[in-house]
Amino acid sequence: MDTISIFTGLVLVLLLLLSLAHLIIKLFFISYNNHSNKKKKNLPPCPPSLPFIGHLHLILKKPLHQYLSAMASLHGPLLLLRFGSRPAVVISSAPLADECLTTNDLALANRPKFPSSRTSSYNYTIMASAAYGPGWREMRRVSTIQLLSVHRLSFFADLREAEARALARRLFHDTSSPDHDFKAVQLRPRLFGLALNVIMMMMVRKRYYGGGEFDDGVSRQFEEMVEEGFALAGASNVGDFLPWPLGWIARIGVERKLARILPAGTHTSSITIEWAVSLLLNNPEKLEKLMHEIDDRVGSGRLLEESDLPKLPYLNSVISETLRMYPAGPLLVPHESVKECKVGGCTVPGGTMVLVNVYAIQRDPEIWPEPTKFLPERFTEDSKLERGKIFPFGMGRRRCPGEALAMREVGLVLGTLVQCFEWRRVDSEDVDMKEGSGLSLPKEHPLQALCRPRQSMISMLAQF
Template sequence: MEISQAFVFASLLLLLLLTWLLFHLLSYQAPPPNGDGGRRIPSPPALPVVGHLHLLKKPLHRSLAALAARYGGGAGLLLLRFGARPVVLVSSQAAADECFTAHDAALAGRPGLASRRLLTDSCPTIATAGHGARWRHLRRLATVHALCARRLAATSPARDAEARAMAARLYSSSSSSSAASAVVVGVKPAAYGFVASVIMSMVTGERMAEEDVLRFKAITEAGLAAAGAANRQDFLPFLRLLDFGRARRRLAGIAKERHDFGQRIVDEYRRRHRRRLAVAADDSSSSPPRRTVIGDLLRQQESSPESYADEVIRTVCLSLLQAGTDTSASTIEWAMALLLNNPDVLRKATDEIDSVVGMSRLLQEPDLANLPYLRCIITETLRLYPLAPHLVPHEASRDCMVAGHVIARGTMVLVDVYSMQRDPRVWEDPDKFIPERFKGFKVDGSGWMMPFGMGRRKCPGEGLALRTVGMALGVMIQCFQWERVGKKKVDMSEGSGLTMPMAVPLMAMCLPRVEMESVLKSL
């Protein structure tokens, strides 16, 4: 009987795989106790080769929290093995504080996961770049040219303009309804379009086109899904070798889309800038263009082309867009879902805006400082649903001792912010949405939060995020009545992913407020 080549190849591949597994089964040893006087970090029983990957369920943050509660023994640390990679889950406030104060430099690295290398080697991100000179250069550029207090104040009018445009779009949708009544709105798409246009306006001076918003959203969501902390192909080399699901090709495709999208932003700005220069040469009365991130960086490129190469400019622009859009849009969606399930809080927020801003004009960014209850709503939303439930994974660049336990060099560190911000020992009724708990709140030990991270790798975009979320929520509340679709409460189940989306996207009934009709018509 003739044996097909495909059968022979499959048999050889299976034999190689079994040999590789047998080798690891025979060579596997339990991790040794910690040296240097440190106590051994608690750890669940592990399997050879896969370690603890078989214990991980979706959503990951709840699965890891359950493991810490069962096996952590109150140590505040839990040692896991994702394949051969050691992973420490930090689950106590004291341990997290120690990690990012006393050992901040030692834990400032990022794990060099295969999926991230494929996604970002040609166009890295500030959040995932390794700790070093390159990261410091990129972070400084993003801070100086976009995220410092001075630049945020200068770009406030752009956020006001995008808030007006968002309100106009929502009003247009409701006005075009044949029933002239409330329309069902997807809250995250509306929020995402607003946030993307806000950041694009800061970066290029132009609003992001709707088709670009959809394209960028797809690229970002695909990248976030592939870059999760429990991507099994990152930790099991034989899965990468076999490339189940053509993951390598898929990641390479996403990386190319990111690269092309970022380069197109730079190239289009160059073309527009050349046209503006030509117009300015013919018309001396034309006003100078307002400053933008790309404009600043391209001017620097003229005098220092190596330090401000196109790759650097692409990285800064894409980092601002990717880090700011999905996280802020998700926070707006979670906040609106909480408000719909707590109509008394929504009513208080509406009353506050009416009393401070009135109903004869649209809320503007300077008004946010006078809306403390709205700020409490945002803070309470970030407590319950932090931007990233485990932050961006860290990596130990050298051995360090935390809470009496040694974290070895090369260990990936995850911080269970989600559970710590719901700790019943710190928060009264921790699972309830109570914005009033933050009235007059100060970070003095009475309540502890770190939704933006901590230490030198803390997210530099906190100021922009709070302004953007505040403007979106404030305008949505001021201009429209929001109600649930149906009588059931909104499903608050959490999905999986680096930024913890809602498992069921929020749809809500949106109706223009009668008191704001004249303002909305003028937009």
């Protein structure tokens, strides 16, 4: 038995050594070919890199979008990086992003195939990861017609309004007291539950969270699974950039967690609302201004409805400014070039991954004065503040089809929270605005805030 164990161990060690030798040899030839090609073609600038692995170590920098923003400030808005065996172009300026996603929209319409997402994407057949072609176009057409067209979104408005009322009812129940004191609440799990219920009701007419099942262990486990999946998705998993036979490392401990995740709508809208409330708490004068707008346009005799959203320009400006500062996808879902194309006068070879750093673009001080300051007034019609174009949901063929749904949901829920409740920070310090990492942009620390029902809304909320 001991002899067999020793032999097995030796075989495993030998296999590991062979794998490492294969990796080193392959990375050497990739590095040599890239160096030769750069001489032949007008490739984008390439910052200094490490032997064999190139810039793969940058993937370990968290949050990645911030580190890439710093690199762009140092080396320029168009960079060629080499993540192990995969070349990647990073775009960090609005004109270059427009050139990629408008002028070269078709040439950059593909998605890279990451080993870690093979199972969760059913072998790259779901719409977000499918290769551009007839199959993808049919999926896009069906999802738009059946779920995300203006007509279908209006048809499902009652479902979203019912979920917003359910959220208000639970918050009212949890924060009501005879002395009318503020109570501490954590919004993230509540917002996640609402977003998941909306998606489930639209797809199968069944809520995931029942009335009294909010803290159910299975539901919480699913929430953690989604958050972990988003943290591993995108261009942030080192194993995705290792050549065979070490690429299997990317799948260890990931496949089981990602296999059943629902569309991104369960996550992006909830974290956008959490960022918006955090920004409003740190800017109480903006919160007061928004509250006055809702009181003037909607009143306290009924709850805000989706049909009210076009009449609430400041609410829409708050959402736009939140998405500018904290886009749900700071790095757009990676694109891949179908064929060779030109970007910024440089050659992007076919099969190159393209990362558009929306976070850097929407904080460019040349386009957005005082980019780190929360100024919803940038987006009001009479604004004299200079502003650029935001595209947190992408552009072109691969633009997120759920954008309209997300904007309606965020507007309805954020407006309801401000209409029905008073909000304060838990102490005199500003809310911590540290950013998490992954495909989406969550807060590193979940928001905890003080909440109580507004006196003018108590009688209305008590009816539910």
